[in-house]
Amino acid sequence: MRESDNSSLSVVIPLYQERENVAPLLARLHEGLRDYTHAWELILVDDGSQDGTEQALFEQAAHYGPHVRVIRFRRNFGQTAAMQAGFDAARGCLIATLDGDLQNDPAEIPRLIDELLARDLDLLQGWRRNRQDALLLRKLPSRIANGLIARVTGVRLHDYGCSLKVYRAEVIKEIRLFGEMHRFIPVWVAGVTAPERIGETEVGHRARALGQSKYGLSRTFRVLLDLLVAFFFLRFGARPGHFFGAIGLSFGLLGALMMSWLAWVKFGLGEDIGDRPLFFVAILLLVASIQFLTTSVLAEIMTRTLFASGERTHHCICRQTDPAAAGWKIEQGRADEAT
Structure with a gap:
């Protein structure tokens, strides 16, 4: 990694039971970042999948090169733990996240990076304004949850659940995620930076084409419980x-x-x-x-x-590609030194 490259990028993608989406996901991401002129790496975190996702990930990593890094959990620990493992492994000055279901377009990442830097933000949150999901099972509960989170925490965003985000690594690495707190990341970020340095921008959204959704109406009730915890830690976490x-x-x-x-x-x-x-x-x-x-x-x-x-060590990872051998993808397919 080049220390002077403030736009070096780590893309973190948690996956669970997404074998069918692995190949098209990596193809779209490489196509979307083809013209990105700074060093970047891809960190894929397999959250204990049992459908062959692990094998597909390692095959694709071998195909694309050492800038694609794979982390494999021993069992399913949840999306929050997967994202935290990706943040811990990331070496870029900027970190982008998205789901592995291809409902968000990886090609939008460069635009979000440009907007984050132009607006001088620490977090740029995607907003799925025209969300392509079922109204009763996904959209309506999500709107209710987003309204409650904004009202209770004071962090005014339209779409907390959108995984397409871009962060400054120095900010997101100050936060330790646990439980199911990935949906409250903007709230946690507001605890270490000014709320005005958190922004949002409209992003595209597609209906899921492959695989099955891992979300349901039951998650709305968990959001309410997590919201109480988030409110407590935001206001009284240090006291x-x-x-x-x-x-x-x-x-x-x-x-x-x-x-x-x-x-x-x-x-x-x-x-x-x-x-x-x-x-x-x-x-x-x-x-x-x-x-x-x-x-x-x-x-x-x-x-x-x-x-x-200090920080506690996580012991949920059972297998990953060697970080010391991982390269950086830059323009024209050339790879820089990892260190």
């Missing part, structure tokens, strides 16, 4: 003690006020308070307050321990 502590202090204050009132009733008015529901509610609030305050301290300790430990 979880403030979240739990605020609840604990509120419960404690309310319980203390109730107990003060009951103490005046007991000792000032001489009335019995042992069978009053308010007495048990006050006790419950005070106990909950102690639990939340203790949780806040433990959360702060865990957060600081995690930050001090």
Whole structure:
């Protein structure tokens, strides 16, 4: 890799059960990047496919050359883990991502790169304005989810689910993805850069021609749960003690006020308070307050321990092409040194 090439590109594509799409995908991508005049590489992450995708990927990598790198998971870990593995392996100053189903056109990547650099953005998100999917199973749930995400997080985008994106590597590598957080990448990016450095642009979208979709209506409900987690980490990820502590202090204050009132009733008015529901509610609030305050301290300790430990190593990869032997594809098919 040439250190001075700020437009060197890594294209990351996660695939799962996409054997039929492998060959046409790589053909279209090489055609689309044929005139790209900077060094680029392609990182294909097989998320534990069992339909022959792995074999097809390694065959295509051998056909096109060392700039095509393949990472194989031991089993299916999910799209988020696949994308994180691709980001970890990427060596370019820019990173582009798209799905392996050919519903997005790889030929649009150079245009997105030019727009990202012209608008001086850290992330350019694709917007499938004319989406070619079923209304009830894909489009309607997606619109509802996009609206909720934009309203809760404050990151105003039309299409969070579009995998066609271009990032600055220095920004996306600051983020660790886990669970099923790939659909919230713009939200996580907003945690390490200014929201105005996140933009979107319209991209084309095709109906799936080969293979079967891995998405369904059930994913909408998972989005709601993931949204709660994303909101928490966005607002309190570095200071979880403030979240739990605020609840604990509120419960404690309310319980203390109730107990003060009951103490005046007991000792000032001489009335019995042992069978009053308010007495048990006050006790419950005070106990909950102690639990939340203790949780806040433990959360702060865990957060600081995690930050001090650095990045964790992932052990889900079982096979990949040799990064040391991987080249860079540049104009006229010439390959530069990998280092």
